[in-house]
Amino acid sequence: MTERSETRSAGDPADGRVRIRGWFESLRDRLCEAFEALERCYAGPDAAASKPGCFVRKAWQRPGGGGGVMAIMRGRVFEKVGVNVSTVWGEFSPEFARQIPGAEEDPRFWASGISLVAHPRSPRVPPAHMNTRHIRTTRAWFGGGADLNPIYPLEEDTRDFHDRLRRACDAFDPEWYPRFKKWADEYFFIPHRNEPRGVGGIFYDYLEEEFERGFAFTRAVGEAFLDIYPGLVARRMNDPWSDAERAHQLERRGRYVEFNLLYDRGTRFGLMTGGNPEAVLMSLPPLVAWP
Amino acid sequence: MTERSETRSAGDPADGRVRIRGWFESLRDRLCEAFEALERCYAGPDAAASKPGCFVRKAWQRPGGGGGVMAIMRGRVFEKVGVNVSTVWGEFSPEFARQIPGAEEDPRFWASGISLVAHPRSPRVPPAHMNTRHIRTTRAWFGGGADLNPIYPLEEDTRDFHDRLRRACDAFDPEWYPRFKKWADEYFFIPHRNEPRGVGGIFYDYLEEEFERGFAFTRAVGEAFLDIYPGLVARRMNDPWSDAERAHQLERRGRYVEFNLLYDRGTRFGLMTGGNPEAVLMSLPPLVAWP
Numbered sequence: 001m002t003e004r005s006e007t008r009s010a011g012d013p014a015d016g017r018v019r020i021r022g023w024f025e026s027l028r029d030r031l032c033e034a035f036e037a038l039e040r041c042y043a044g045p046d047a048a049a050s051k052p053g054c055f056v057r058k059a060w061q062r063p064g065g066g067g068g069v070m071a072i073m074r075g076r077v078f079e080k081v082g083v084n085v086s087t088v089w090g091e092f093s094p095e096f097a098r099q100i101p102g103a104e105e106d107p108r109f110w111a112s113g114i115s116l117v118a119h120p121r122s123p124r125v126p127p128a129h130m131n132t133r134h135i136r137t138t139r140a141w142f143g144g145g146a147d148l149n150p151i152y153p154l155e156e157d158t159r160d161f162h163d164r165l166r167r168a169c170d171a172f173d174p175e176w177y178p179r180f181k182k183w184a185d186e187y188f189f190i191p192h193r194n195e196p197r198g199v200g201g202i203f204y205d206y207l208e209e210e211f212e213r214g215f216a217f218t219r220a221v222g223e224a225f226l227d228i229y230p231g232l233v234a235r236r237m238n239d240p241w242s243d244a245e246r247a248h249q250l251e252r253r254g255r256y257v258e259f260n261l262l263y264d265r266g267t268r269f270g271l272m273t274g275g276n277p278e279a280v281l282m283s284l285p286p287l288v289a290w291p
Numbered sequence: 292m293t294e295r296s297e298t299r300s301a302g303d304p305a306d307g308r309v310r311i312r313g314w315f316e317s318l319r320d321r322l323c324e325a326f327e328a329l330e331r332c333y334a335g336p337d338a339a340a341s342k343p344g345c346f347v348r349k350a351w352q353r354p355g356g357g358g359g360v361m362a363i364m365r366g367r368v369f370e371k372v373g374v375n376v377s378t379v380w381g382e383f384s385p386e387f388a389r390q391i392p393g394a395e396e397d398p399r400f401w402a403s404g405i406s407l408v409a410h411p412r413s414p415r416v417p418p419a420h421m422n423t424r425h426i427r428t429t430r431a432w433f434g435g436g437a438d439l440n441p442i443y444p445l446e447e448d449t450r451d452f453h454d455r456l457r458r459a460c461d462a463f464d465p466e467w468y469p470r471f472k473k474w475a476d477e478y479f480f481i482p483h484r485n486e487p488r489g490v491g492g493i494f495y496d497y498l499e500e501e502f503e504r505g506f507a508f509t510r511a512v513g514e515a516f517l518d519i520y521p522g523l524v525a526r527r528m529n530d531p532w533s534d535a536e537r538a539h540q541l542e543r544r545g546r547y548v549e550f551n552l553l554y555d556r557g558t559r560f561g562l563m564t565g566g567n568p569e570a571v572l573m574s575l576p577p578l579v580a581w582p
Contacts, residue, residue, distance in 0.1 A: 074582075080581075080582075191562075192562040192563075192566075192568045192571075193568055250578070254575070257548060257552070257579075258552060258572070261548070261549060261552035261553050262552050262553075262559070262562065268553070271482075271483040271553065272483075275483075277483045277484055280483075281549070281581065284545070284581035285581065286580060286581060286582055287541070287578070287579070287580050288548075288578070288579045288580070288581075289577060289578050289579070290371075290572065290575035290576065290577060290579075291365075291371075291577055
């Protein structure tokens with residue numbers, strides 16, 4: 001059985017859990033730096049009258065074990081962007097244990113991950129989501145995904161986003177990108193609207209790779225996102241936009257809310273299991289319309 | 292077994308289904324008239340520069356049988372208010388039939404109801420919800436409820452709203468108001484926030500009364516709402532409000548969205564069973580913030 005008590009290895013820097021947790025935190029730092037740099041470089045509407053945003057961090061504790069840090073920025077490029085890193089452990093409730101691989105006979109778990117949702121102010125800059133995680137019960141696996149949710153999809157952006165994710169996947173297994181892209185198309189779909197929530201990306205879960213390989217893939221997905229998304233933001237962030245585009249953006253954000261509250265596993269899982277609602281719901285857009 | 296084929300009795304005005312459906316439609320007409328009258332009487336902020344709103348109606352068909360009419364107004368007192376009347380019939384899917392009383396052995400059903408959600412523009416005017424319905428499978432029952440969701444709760448409004456609902460209940464059974472009030476307190480609750488969604492009201496379901504008595508109670512709940520809510524709106528609608536109050540209103544509306552998409556039975560039921568998403572989601576507020 002995998003060792004799952006955080007304290008038993010918290011002091012051993014060679015333990016995989018310590019390393020992956022540290023990596024999530026360093027990725028968070030680099031993502032925050034990249035987004036703050038975009039805030040400083042901004043030269044679009046109202047640039048002269050506004051100041052670059054900065055991330056504010058807030059730590060939270062989970063009563064059953066562990067906790068996390070929310071980093072949130074309300075800026076001029078990013079109306080709201082949140083990057084959560086959390087590392088939690090403890091025991092699943094009996095009801096939940098039945099739904100989690102490897103938790104049926106032993107409800108103890110350890111989980112660490114990063115989750116990012118960006119809602120740009122400009123309707124021309126695509127919102128995006130990325131998250132990767134590592135979970136241990138009596139089994140151990142990796143999961144995650146990244147998808148782009150443009151208000152006005154542009155072929156160039158969609159292509160570059162997908163290309164970069166494909167390169168990350170191809171370095172591990174040529175079958176992963178097609179499989180994880182298809183999974184994203186199925187997962188990031190809004191059944192009651194019969195429409196995709198964006199232009200897709202990748203989604204994967206229960207990836208029971210050997211730790212070093214799984215960890216390397218987790219890093220590759222994070223690096224790919226860090227490599228491609230800030231550039232997509234920079235491409236359009238200085239364009240002016242119209243009131244009609246803004247109104248359309250607020251309406252499209254409603255679809256994002258509908259998906260997250262009605263279908264998103266992580267959101268429902270987090271809220272139903274006593275997660276920190278402030279952290280779980282940091283993904284919701286700052287202003288939304290159902291006109 | 293109750294007769295459930297709409298066509299068999301559609302021409303018989305004495306059939307309970309024809310009568311209750313007709314009553315829902317007439318209640319809708321009276322509610323719309325009362326709200327349009329408030330729009331005309333409005334004398335608050337921007338009254339001189341704005342025009343009174345009018346309801347727009349839109350019919351929709353349900354592929355499996357029946358349909359409804361959405362009535363929606365985007366006005367100056369009511370930023371968005373919707374009144375839906377729908378009458379639907381057909382067969383529940385096998386999975387759903389198992390969850391519905393009396394549908395286990397025969398999946399056919401008939402259902403008619405009215406549903407109202409009001410989102411006033413002023414943060415000082417309380418949003419409200421009301422719905423009543425009659426459902427027939429091999430069994431037959433009544434359900435419904437009404438609750439008030441003030442941004443800034445005022446004891447006077449809460450007391451008057453509850454008093455009027457209590458009077459409606461007391462005429463039938465002195466135990467109903469305490470029971471249905473408690474049910475509302477439990478139902479209109481947001482577990483992940485550990486807070487009520489408003490100041491309550493009544494909620495009831497699976498009320499298997501004899502038809503005439505159940506129909507009379509359904510009418511009494513509708514009459515009570517029509518009697519009390521427009522008056523509560525009129526009380527505060529001409530008051531000015533501040534930007535801070537408006538910002539707080541948009542944030543509180545987020546709680547309403549969270550409740551409806553995460554927990555509300557009718558919303559989830561409607562969306563998961565192929566209901567008209569436009570009608571089901573008419574309840575969502577026009578503009579919402581998760582700052």
